[in-house]
Amino acid sequence: MKKSTNDRLETVYHFKNVDHPIQPIPQKIDIDKQWLLLGKALFNSTLLSKDNTISCASCHVTSTGGDDGFPVSVGVNNKVGVRNSPTVLNATFNFRQFWDGRANSLLEQASGPIHNPVEMASSWPAVITKLSKDSYFYQAFNDLSPDGITVENILLAIVTYEESLITPNAPIDQYLLGNRTALTQQQIRGLQLFIDYGCSTCHQGTNIGGNIYQKLGRINDIPKKLTQDFGKYEVTKKQVDRFVFKVPSLRNIAQTAPYFHNGSVSTLNEAVTIMASSQLGRQLSTEEVEDIVALLHSFSSKEIELE
Ligand code: HEC
Numbered sequence: 179m180k181k182s183t184n185d186r187l188e189t190v191y192h193f194k195n196v197d198h199p200i201q202p203i204p205q206k207i208d209i210d211k212q213w214l215l216l217g218k219a220l221f222n223s224t225l226l227s228k229d230n231t232i233s234c235a236s237c238h239v240t241s242t243g244g245d246d247g248f249p250v251s252v253g254v255n256n257k258v259g260v261r262n263s264p265t266v267l268n269a270t271f272n273f274r275q276f277w278d279g280r281a282n283s284l285l286e287q288a289s290g291p292i293h294n295p296v297e298m299a300s301s302w303p304a305v306i307t308k309l310s311k312d313s314y315f316y317q318a319f320n321d322l323s324p325d326g327i328t329v330e331n332i333l334l335a336i337v338t339y340e341e342s343l344i345t346p347n348a349p350i351d352q353y354l355l356g357n358r359t360a361l362t363q364q365q366i367r368g369l370q371l372f373i374d375y376g377c378s379t380c381h382q383g384t385n386i387g388g389n390i391y392q393k394l395g396r397i398n399d400i401p402k403k404l405t406q407d408f409g410k411y412e413v414t415k416k417q418v419d420r421f422v423f424k425v426p427s428l429r430n431i432a433q434t435a436p437y438f439h440n441g442s443v444s445t446l447n448e449a450v451t452i453m454a455s456s457q458l459g460r461q462l463s464t465e466e467v468e469d470i471v472a473l474l475h476s477f478s479s480k481e482i483e484l485e
Pocket residue numbers: 221226232233234235236237238251252253254259261262263264265266269272274275276277278284287288291292296297298336
């Protein structure tokens with residue numbers, strides 16, 4: 179008997195809350211393994227792009243931080259975009275998707291790149307035709323849903339895979355869950371500064387970010403190289419939204435250089451120095467910057483669940 183789409187097991191995360199601005203990533207998750215595997219195959223398939231050259235994984239390499247390592251992304255026909263590829267790891271915990279938060283959910287986000295002319299530049303009819311001619315995809319979709327290959331099912335599969343891309347057990351999580359030796363002395367000093375100076379008023383919660391909007395350059399001017407993109411204003415055209423961005427997650431940040439929405443900042447030391455000045459009006463000493471950067475390294479985890 180074929181299952182209907184609705185038979186997909188809803189993804190459930192088992193959170194363990196702690197008394198801290200930063201919350202650990204859940205170690206346990208219930209997820210539909212079959213939809214996940216189909217989604218993983220789609221995420222890695224170049225059939226989703228116009229000329230069969232680009233997959234989601236081209237710009238989001240899950241084994242090396244979930245981004246692509248370039249300042250801005252390059253799509254089909256080497257077309258260059260204007261924004262840095264954010265990580266897909268833990269994106270499921272973001273309150274909105276994209277730098278400017280223009281997609282409300284992973285589901286809403288996923289059809290964006292398929293149609294974006296500087297990314298995959300394709301269309302749903304073209305994608306469905308190609309997937310239907312592929313024996314693996316034809317079989318896998320029909321095994322999971324009586325509807326077979328549809329836009330809804332493609333998106334549902336990709337989202338299920340993305341929901342599995344979480345990275346628990348980073349040193350910071352082990353520390354928050356009670357292992358006091360999981361952080362070095364320098365990282366503990368960095369954590370104290372991160373809280374005392376107010377980084378955690380914006381970068382907090384499960385994703386150490388990803389749950390509010392904030393203005394870039396809230397207190398002091400930002401470097402000129404960051405002033406070309408108006409962030410949320412590009413979507414709403416409202417003055418109050420100029421330079422407003424989703425506060426990005428700092429999970430796995432040590433693996434996702436270069437930094438900021440246009441990838442114009444190459445090191446964490448520079449990123450932290452800019453943040454302290456533009457967002458908090460503070461000039462940090464070299465030692466303070468180094469302590470915070472050491473802390474940022476504790477936000478990385480090698481574990482990706484259920485791949
Ligand atoms: C050509 C490179 C490229 C391809 C291909 C691509 N992406 Fe992206 N992705 C990006 C860039 C750049 C952004 C940020 C764009 C923005 O914020 O305006 C992004 C943003 C995202 C986000 C939002 C993450 C966040 O924290 O806001 C998710 C999730 C995502 N992509 C998933 C996918 C999926 C799924 C596919 C395949 C269907 C895909 N991407 C294909 C470059 C790419």
